[in-house]
Amino acid sequence: MGHHYGTLLYKNGFRTSQLPDLLPGDNTNLIMSSAKLTRQFYPEICEEIKGFATGTKSDYEYLVCFLLSIGITQSAPHCSCFAAVTDQGVLFGRNHDYFKQFKKFSESSLIEPTGFNSFVGQGDTFIGREDGVNDRGLAVGYTFVDGIASQPGINFQLVIRGLLEKCSSVQSAIAWLKSLPLSTYQNLILADRSGELAVVESAPERLEVRYPEKNAPFIVATNNFQLPTMRRLQKNEHRNWYEAETRYEAITQALEKEKDSLSLETCQNILSEKYGFACQYPRKGDFDTIWSVAVNLSTLSILRAEGNLSRVRYKEDLRLAHAVAKRSHNQMN
DSSP: OHHHHHHHHHHTTOOGGGSOOOOOGGGHHHHHHHHHHHHHHOHHHHHHHHHHHHHTTOOHHHHHHHHHHTTTSSOOOOOEEEEEEETTEEEEEEEEEEEGGGGGGOEEEEEOOTTSOOEEEEESSSSOOSEEEETTSEEEEEEEOOBSOOOSSBOHHHHHHHHHHHOSSHHHHHHHHHTSOBOSOEEEEEEETTSOEEEEEEOSSOEEEEOOOTTOOEEEEOSSOOSHHHHTTBOGGGTTGGGHHHHHHHHHHHHHHHTTSOOHHHHHHHHTTTTSSSSOOOTTSSEEEEEEEEEETTTTEEEEEOSOTTTOOOEEEOHHHHHHHHHHHHHHO
């Protein structure tokens, strides 16, 4: 799978010389230790990276180190994410907000690894993903948190790949996360078609799970830890970084206001500017919404917008639904 993907990219001009320099010397030992742990805890992804390296005529060790440096040696995306249980199904929404220069690296893919879950996932780096939904009805979304000190482990992008491939429910995802050494700080928002919702507030030092509050059939994450035990691991001066607290409050208030009539259309509106600050970046600035997704996990209906929601519209993504239907047809035959 990695070789096929790498070969396609190489034929279309991909070269590792195009990649930004994310490997300062003072992090070399940390990243090399992370590579060893990744091979131990997630060997399948290392095999895929090997195939990708062959397909792109690249050095495998360099690619592993490049991928594992993301979230350690530079700031990661500043995103908004939520999930809700409604009369129309379990809904999931996420904005991926980042520097505009990374838009050219972003992609959305249907990934069907043999023996694992199929899924549609979005990312701005090959192999890794920042969000997605799999054929079992599990959605995973990521929001960056600025932590105090990284440790050797697996970073958020590869962890999300593993969650989508290996897990079928919120509880199985939490169990797998608890078994892993993590190198980065993040919120991982989880939702499954049964209606279970959770945010895993995770750091190299510890991991805590936050569930919806009583009488609130939804959960929200931006770029802060909310649990007191986790807040001490975050750099406090960045709590409203890129309006993180403002976004959290605006989305929470919108979900509370609309909780009795939430729909996929409402999710789209919440992710835009209609209900407050969620996607309001100046056109001339260097920061913007790169993509946005709204999903009904109960029906595997996926809508995706590629850009700022004040300027682009959502389009229906049928790839996962078609893949599930095709597999079901083949099994019947």
